[in-house]
Amino acid sequence: MSNEIQLTHDDAAETVYAIVRNQSGQWYVAATPETFESSHWSTYAIALSVVDSSSPPATGNIALQGTFPALAAGFYWLDTYIRAGATAAQTDVRLERRLVWWTGVGGTLSLAGGASNVRQVFSTTLATAKVPATVASGDLELSSANNQAITKAQYGVSGTVWHVKYDSGEDNSGDGLSWATAKLTAGAGVKTVIEAAAAGDLVLIGAGTFTIGNNHDNQDLASRIVTPIGVSIRGAGIEATILTSWFYGGDPIVGLGAVLSDMKIVVVGVPDNETQIPIGHDAGLENGLIERVHVVGTTDCALFGASAIIELDSCIFESNWDTLNIQGSFEFVRARNCVFSVLAPPPSFADIRAIFSMGPLELINCDLCVAGEHLNASYGIFTSGAEGKIRAVGCTISVSGGSSSFAAFNDPSLGEGTITLVGCTYDRTKTGGTIIDVPAHSTDQDGVTIQAASAAALAAYNTTGVAKEASVGAIATILAGITSLASWLRGLYRKDTINPTALAEINAVHDGGSAGTFSATTDSNEAIADKTSGLTAQETRDAMKLAPTAGDPAAGSIDAELDAIDTVVDAIKLKTDQIGTAQVTYSSWVTDGGIQRIFAGEDFLAADGRALSVTITDYAGPSLAGATAKMRILSNASYNELAADVGAADLEVTATISVDGTTVVVSADLTAAQTAAFSTSPPMPPVNYVYQFIATLSTTHKVMLTYGRMTVAKTIGAGA
Secondary structure, three states: OOOOEEEEEOOOOOEEEEEEEEOOOEEEEOOEEEEOOHHHHHHHOEEOEEOOOOOOOOOOOEEEEEOOOOOOOEEEEEEEEEEOOOOOOOOOEEEEEEEEEEOOOOOOEEEOOOOOOOOOOOOOOHHHHOOOOOOEOOEOOOOHHHHHHHHHHHHOOOOOEEEEEEOOOOEOOOOOOOOOOOEEEOOHHHHHHHHHOOOOOEEEEOOEEEEEEOOOOOOOHHHOEOOOOOOEEEOOOOOOEEEEEOOOOOOEEEEOOOEEEEEEEEEOOOOOOOOOEEEEOOOOOOEEEEEEEEEEOOOOOEEEOOOOEEEEEOOEEEEOOOOEEEOOOOOEEEEEOOEEEEOOOOOOOOOEEEEEEOOOEEEEOOEEEEOOOOOOOEEEEEEEOOOOEEEEEOOEEEEOOOOOEEEEEEEHHHOOOEEEEEOOEOOOOOEEOOOEEEOHHHEOOOOOEHHHHHHHHHHHHHOOHHHHHHHHHHHHHHOOOOOOHHHHHHHHHOOOOOOHHHHHHHHOOOOOOOOOOOOHHHHOHHHHHHHHOOOOHHHHHHHOOOOOEOOEOOOOOHHHHHHHHHHHHHHHHHHHOOOOOOEEEEEOOEEEOOEEEEEOOOOEOHHHOOOEEEEEEOOOOOOOOOOEEEEEEEEHHHHOOOOOOOOOOOEEEEEEEEEEOOEEEEEEOEOHHHHHOOOOEOOOOOOOEEEEEEEEOOOOOEEEEEEEEEEEEOOOOOOO
16 A cells, blocks of 8 residues: 555655645544544655656655555545655645545545546546546546445435436436436426435436426325425525425325435416415424425415424425415424515405414524415414414514404414514514514523523522522622612712712712713702792792782793793784684575575586585685595485595585685585486485585695585376
């Protein structure tokens, strides 16, 4: 075993040596690994000798070789350095660092897969290096065995790594152990490879859109992937690898076996109210991870219903119903940095929920959004049952649409669960049931209030040992700079001589400020009280700059300022007294006790001098220049309905506005056809309509000019 390390160097005058490290960060002294120790640098060095049959060796480029340590087969880092002094030193300049594959004692070295921009290549043969393909653009394509070793180390899996690439046809001839020999498929092959995998295996799916199935029959298992427990699935990116299916039924389209990541899963063509579940898992799963996955569904996006611990990280869930549905009461689900969005529920759908959970759930920095009109309630977070324990930290919850909307709802019908919202942004008026709201500023990351933590720290003072010492230390820090709190308080309240130490501490420079001048004899509470006691009423008035007497205000006094205000108020009153009360006069139509009466089937037109007109005198409202107006008429019954909004008018016609000084006339024409359409009295009761004249100002602001009540009476028809 010798000379496995072989390379070239461009300067014969320099001495080059090598150092070997493993992937666990240990350095080798011969074949013994150890944690790096700078003083051992020279013992890590592997001498590289010049190979040249010439004597003396020629100058310029040289060939070097050295012996690799007697280590087990595996991947190692091989670094080369230029020795500056007599011995190898930590300050020497490094030439190269390469990840190499060592076949074991007496074996050979080869570059690891993916090496690029190769400047120094180890001397070996294709057979011993296990490189069956050619070198292209500086990259080496590894054998399936070496590729498996690297990929397993990269993803931390123990089983086989399977590779699937998109192709419009189906080609199962490759062994699937590398990208060069990947299974080729447009969709069906994905299912085949995943379901044939075993626990510990990893299936890598390349970029492309793979159609898993297009059969609506919920008994057709060809349209869903039954992932074995322990099998991981990874795509090429959250929007690069896309799995689609038409399948609907009670089973997941893609089962979670261990890890599901870096892909998009889309359900297409499923009718409204038909259940489909893009992601779920079968019984037996203990731990699962879904990360960087975009799920687009029509009902539930993910449904978990058995005992398991599941992590969701950096995912997007979009659906028309519940995005995340947790049915199992003994499992635990944690979602970090995820988006749960329900944007377009069909009107007939039942209650819409971004999150539905009957088991433990933790949401951290997630966004929940429910929007869109439908016939039932909308919920951001919904739980039911005593096992439904939801804790959301730093989340944003936005809910709108539906017959009613709730940011969070704790349903007691099956036994009330727990919803705790810590530092979340949501409409606190839109909740139902018991919700525990914890503001962000009063909690630490474990949800313990600062007040509770303080109480616990003080309680620890009554214990012994380390806990007591820590508590005493914390209290001493709070009271730093105070020798005697009793002396401080006595000096602040009483005017007798203060303790000299306390006085010096009070007047000392603190936090970059200046020294104080506090004196107990003049500045304490007792001294201040002495200064203010015994003042006469006149002394108090003088101190406050009030007038010496009530009728003779002093210059600069408050009394004088009040007199000045009175003068201004009187001037304003002179102006406001000139504003009269607006008077309303009705013309062109019959009046009956202030209630206007018209007859169905008659014309009320300005051309005939019979327009429905109202004259407003002494008008003092906003300017009507450039304004337009409408007359609106609504039945009295509709107007008096017990509703916030009375609805649209039975009739709306354009009105005219005429302004002459403070006199305003508004008029509107009604045709015989329009009046004939009104319900008449009798049989309707008198005062069967309400009218309003509404102006739209040039500023687009709306103004009610006048309003009143109206009776539409019958018109007697022609005689026989």
